[in-house]
Amino acid sequence: MRQQRGSSVDGASSEVSDGARRSAGDRDRFAQRLFTSLPSRYDSLGKLLSLGQDRRWRSAMVDHIVPARPRIMLDVACGPAGVTLELADRTDARIVGLDLTEPMLRQGVANVHRAGRDDRIGLVLGRGQQLPFPDATFDALTFTYLLRYVDDPQQTLGELARVVAPGGVAASLEFFVPPDRFWRFWWWGYTRLVLPIGGWLTGGRGWFTVGRFLGPNISGHYRRYPLPWLIAAWKLAGFEHVGVRLMSLGGGLVMWGTRREDDGAPSSGAEQPSPTSGPTSGATTDATGDR
Secondary structure (H helix, E strand, C coil), X not given: CCCECCCCCCCCCCCEECCCCCCCCHHHHHHHHHHCCCHHHHHHHHHHHCCCCHHHHHHHHHCCCHHHCCCEEEEECCCCCHHHHHHHHHCCCEEEEEECCHHHHHHHHHHHHHCCCCCCEEEEECXXXXXXXXXXXXXXXXXXXXXXXXXXXXHXXXXXXXXXXXXXXXXXXXXXXXXXXXXXXXXXXXXXXXXXXXXXXXXXXXXXXXXXXXXXXXXXXXXXXCHHHHHHHHHHHCEEEEEEEEEHHHCEEEEEEEECCCCCCCCCCCCCCCCCCCCCCCCEECCCCCC
């Protein structure tokens, strides 16, 4: 499939652009190696990792975008365009999907073409930490499973906020660690034992590697950046009305917010939020996993 140089927001074609390619750090290269062999089976892997809840989680995230009726939006860490296509199904927006891994985008191009959405979706190769778009380009933005793969989540959130127009909306989806001890015990066993073995049996060495990596990676991320830190980080980046919903007994995390009407930039003396393990006020918890 031909690659097209440069990225075009207005002429949303489904060609993969390498114009947004940047020099990647260690985490970028690791993420590329981790997922390069998985694009054709990525959705199946998502089902395995989420115990079949991934589609419901994605829909819960998109629920916070649809009422805004965006005209043009960005889907960061789009992978093979699963969320991108749902956004196209549920909104009238033109959508740009961006991902770091070229094989994922090539699978996304095929998926977009198969769905007949070439006229409204364009896919671009790039990094969430360094977006190749001007300020305030998009009415809405989504990102999935991104912040665990960047060196500086606060900087990345600021970069994401930069390209959202004032009053625009953003929403994200991520794995989470169940807060209840009982469910956290079973989650730990599933992510440390069942995932690697199930990955090996269903997808070979590539899935085994991802399955073995994800549990410790998720746990380590939230030890360093617990939920109160994330809420504060969204606000510092320039979002207001930040909301949280824990999904499926706490195995998934949906967050959303609105870009402040001012420039959203923190004052020069602003500091990053300090990690804390305190309770989160205002969080909506989907504990039953059946809604």
